[in-house]
Amino acid sequence: xxxxxxxxxxxxxxxxxxxxxxxxxxxxxxxxxxxxxxxxxxxxxxxxxxxxxxxxxxxxxxxxxxxxxxxxxxxxxxxxxxxxxxxxxxxxxxxxxxxxxxxxxxxxxxxxxxxxxxxxxxxxxxxxxxxxxxxxxxxxxxxxxxxxxxxxxxxxxxxxxxxxxxxxxxxxxxxxxxxxxxxxxxxxxxxxxxxxxxxxxxxxxxxxxxxxxxxxxxxxxxxxxxxxxxxxxxxxxxxxxxxxxxxxxxxxxxxxxx
Ligand SMILES: [Zn+2]
Numbered sequence: 031x032x033x034x035x036x037x038x039x040x041x042x043x044x045x046x047x048x049x050x051x052x053x054x055x056x057x058x059x060x061x062x063x064x065x066x067x068x069x070x071x072x073x074x075x076x077x078x079x080x081x082x083x084x085x086x087x088x089x090x091x092x093x094x095x096x097x098x099x100x101x102x103x104x105x106x107x108x109x110x111x112x113x114x115x116x117x118x119x120x121x122x123x124x125x126x127x128x129x130x131x132x133x134x135x136x137x138x139x140x141x142x143x144x145x146x147x148x149x150x151x152x153x154x155x156x157x158x159x160x161x162x163x164x165x166x167x168x169x170x171x172x173x174x175x176x177x178x179x180x181x182x183x184x185x186x187x188x189x190x191x192x193x194x195x196x197x198x199x200x201x202x203x204x205x206x207x208x209x210x211x212x213x214x215x216x217x218x219x220x221x222x223x224x225x226x227x228x229x230x231x232x233x234x235x236x237x238x239x240x241x242x243x244x245x246x247x248x249x250x251x252x253x254x255x256x257x258x259x260x261x262x263x264x265x266x267x268x269x270x271x272x273x274x275x276x277x278x279x280x281x282x283x284x285x286x287x288x
Contacts, residue, residue: 031233031259032233033062033252034285035063036234036237038078038252039075050253051088052085053253054253054255057255063285065160067098068094069102069113072116075120079121091124091125092117092125092126093126096129124183125183127160127161127162129163129166129170130162130163130164130173132164145173153179158182159182162186163185164187171201174198184204184284187206187240188207192225195230204232205232207262209235211265212244212257212258214243224266228277231262232281235255237254238251259274
């Protein structure tokens with residue numbers, strides 16, 4: 031299994047990262063993709079992915095998360111240069127996370143130029159995108175339809191209807207399934223992930239965010255990935271081993287992992 035979205039670089043994991051990675055390997059989690067959130071953090075990603083030890087591999091992506099836009103706005107003029115430098119220096123496997131969030135103080139109009147910039151770069155570099163789409167699905171779909179990034183990507187931490195998810199899938203975007211589906215109240219999302227083709231799904235924890243049901247208020251961990259997989263297999267009424275195998279193939283195909 032691969033955790034397709036985990037912020038393992040966050041400070042909260044600093045004193046337990048090595049231990050976590052060996053525990054991940056014991057749980058059959060053989061890789062973790064760490065998304066980019068802002069330029070000052072990319073260096074750390076570079077360091078983490080350069081030291082590969084053990085059986086749980088790390089990969090990284092490069093981008094700006096909409097929540098961090100106020101931090102990045104002042105260095106807007108040299109952002110492109112820093113991004114290109116980072117992409118050239120390291121083996122970043124994707125662009126992101128980037129996207130739109132309709133529930134934060136930064137207005138969508140201010141987020142849009144940043145999202146479009148990353149979409150254009152994804153088209154130019156033929157790299158997949160890791161997209162954050164929260165309360166902004168219509169705007170995200172409009173942008174993806176306009177740019178049609180050929181290497182596709184993933185709508186991470188998807189929450190929404192099956193119709194919405196199918197629109198993304200038709201645009202070449204996988205659906206990132208995380209801890210949301212462990213909550214009974216997430217009926218719409220649960221129905222969506224149980225009806226979508228298995229070939230369209232990826233698994234993620236989004237740790238330290240998105241704690242599973244029963245762990246509210248605690249910080250999430252990549253060690254919860256098997257629980258997300260179990261919950262998905264239960265909702266879909268499919269054998270767990272087959273589900274894990276297909277989703278692992280989906281992840282490797284999208285991000286062109288060896
Ligand atoms: Zn994230």
